[in-house]
Amino acid sequence: MGYETVELGGGARAAELRAEARDVAEAVGRVRLVVVVATDDESTAWYVRSITRAAEKVGIDCTTVRLPPDAAPAAIRQELLALSADPTVHGVILQTPLPPGASAADLAGAIAPEKDVDGANPLSLGRLAAGLPAFAPATAEAVVSLLDAHGIALAGRSVAVVGRSTVVGKPLAHLLLDRDATVTVCHSRTADLAAATRTADIVVAAAGRPGLIRGEHLAPGSVVVDVGTNATEDGGLTGDVDAESVAGRAAALSPVPGGVGPVTTALLLRHTALAAQRAAAGGQ
Amino acid sequence: MGYETVELGGGARAAELRAEARDVAEAVGRVRLVVVVATDDESTAWYVRSITRAAEKVGIDCTTVRLPPDAAPAAIRQELLALSADPTVHGVILQTPLPPGASAADLAGAIAPEKDVDGANPLSLGRLAAGLPAFAPATAEAVVSLLDAHGIALAGRSVAVVGRSTVVGKPLAHLLLDRDATVTVCHSRTADLAAATRTADIVVAAAGRPGLIRGEHLAPGSVVVDVGTNATEDGGLTGDVDAESVAGRAAALSPVPGGVGPVTTALLLRHTALAAQRAAAGGQ
Incomplete structure (x- = not known):
């Protein structure tokens, strides 16, 4: 039918990004990513394990904070605020799905923009749209x-x-x-x-x-x-x-x-390493 | 050529919006909008005068804060932060053009979201994009x-x-x-x-x-x-x-x-009246 459809694989680009993340993480020393999970969903658990393994491979410590699948939005927000204030944490991800009644975009407003490595805070999205520096999703x-x-x-x-x-x-x-x-x-x-x-x-x-x-x-x-x-x-x-x-x-x-x-996961790690690098440069 | 091109005038809609703004402003009592200007541009001055006149007609007090056309970004930011903290001010607009080197989107981040009646703060844009309540530009x-x-x-x-x-x-x-x-x-x-x-x-x-x-x-x-x-x-x-x-x-x-x-100007007034109404309801 005319076109030999070429496959656009993500493996090579992901490997490059992981190598960059590893170099930055090594230079910075300790880099820590925290994933907040409030679901029993099995495919979510699988995804979080794959991030954790990928993080470890590039020298980033990835821990999961588990909240109950019926956690109140206020409890999730509290956790995100605490992680945002914790100087040992460089990246924070709020994993979906969330308990009924919780809005991911609203809660992600509690993630400090400089630790918002998955660009979930509406401020990150707005800054992106306005052409200002921010982590993109x-x-x-x-x-x-x-x-x-x-x-x-x-x-x-x-x-x-x-x-x-x-x-x-x-x-x-x-x-x-x-x-x-x-x-x-x-x-x-x-x-x-x-x-x-x-x-x-x-x-x-x-x-x-x-x-x-x-x-x-x-x-x-x-x-x-x-x-x-x-x-x-x-x-x-x-x-x-x-x-x-x-x-x-x-x-x-x-x-x-x-x-x-694979490129998505590698970018999360690269963002986290960059966040740690900036925190270190800022004397945090 | 087939189509009798109909004119989509804004006058009637603007009048409706102004009437809504007037009703809310009357109910709230004192409503105050402040426009921050840092330019000598003549068409800007004309535009600000037209907003001021339109505001007065619906019972909104509109004052202009003039900064020199070579004001430093830090000075503009300071002014926006002060107005954001002033409980007698309900709406804040940062007028463009700005002095060379000043970024409107970056500076507008200093406007409190609840007073950001022209939706200039990147957080307002991000919230809008995320489907959360915010004033739109x-x-x-x-x-x-x-x-x-x-x-x-x-x-x-x-x-x-x-x-x-x-x-x-x-x-x-x-x-x-x-x-x-x-x-x-x-x-x-x-x-x-x-x-x-x-x-x-x-x-x-x-x-x-x-x-x-x-x-x-x-x-x-x-x-x-x-x-x-x-x-x-x-x-x-x-x-x-x-x-x-x-x-x-x-x-x-x-x-x-x-x-x-005319619809734009009327919406600015309506946003300001709503901001004052919410501030009053919030006990501010």
Whole structure:
């Protein structure tokens, strides 16, 4: 069908980022990341273990603070404030899902911006949008980092972002605008998704719906980044893109797993190492 | 040419908003807005005088704090912090342009969010993006308010926002996404502006370039909102849309002056009255 769809793997870029994190962590000495968890969700536990292992490999101490799955928002906020005030902690992540009634964006406002290594505090998002220094949400930044790693230009190109979440779609739109891309944000209420995505040079699927993006959603020769991390019945992971259907039509596709995911984890570690470096430089 | 282009005037909506502001201000008692100015720019002075007059008409006391046009950023920040701490002040606006070297977004971080009636603090923008309560930048909110006033639906429709400023384009994108529109943000580096805007149901011109949007940029029957406020040589105001060229092709066009402008000013007053009401309710 014209295109030999190239795979945009994240492994090499992730390895580079981990090496940077390791170098910074070694130079700084002790670097500590804390993940706050308030759920019994098994896939969350799996994800947190994978971050912990990755952190240890680059010399970052990663500990988990477990709160009960019915923790009150005030208790979660209290924990985040305490970690924000603790000079031995350099990075703080508030893991989702949260107990019913707790708002991730609202609670993340309690994470000190300089320790907000996953860009979850609304202040981080606002500063990002305003062009001021801030940590971007790691998944959003991973999309740009993966495209950069594969030499895919963004300036002047049209990008359709499918999904308008506070953690991926919206911050990614700002990162892409900052790189001079023309950005369209589509979502579940978009009247004609295929019409919106078919004019784009690059399509980023971040809707959390398995198989949402198919060949007919793409202009021939476009680049597709799959940000979906949907659990499969057999305990595996599947993206938002129907890889079989886009093969031969897309010029390139980032796989799930093995694309954006490893870059995201590596960026979290790099952010944490940088936060520790800045804290050390600031005499904290 | 098929379309009798309807004028989307802002006068009626502005009058409604001013009446709401007047009612709230009367109920609260004393309401005070302070505009911080650090420029000798004549069109800025004109704009501030028009806000002051409009405020007085609805019973809001509006005072201007003048700093020299070469004020240091630290001095401006100090003033904003003092006003944020002053319980007699309910709304604070940092007027642009600012002295060379001063960043509006960075300095606006010193405006207390509850007094940030023009949504200039990056925290306000981030909260807006995250779906949390915050004052939106008045100009961005005015676009949505004007469209609502004229019964133009947003859900499921495609909107092209031309301009990616922190004060209009970016916050407007979030307001439109929140209303279930599909949003494309275009800008000076967009490769083919007409291609991006011609597929939109609604085009918002907020680039600050007189005459940028012409008939060929529009799908027949689309709605155009002109946010441009460009000074003309004779001391007047002109928008970003070439009104003559789009007549007969657009179904509707908001004029400059008389469209978004009066709604913007009225929203600033309404925000200030609401801020005072909340402060009174909070016992401040």
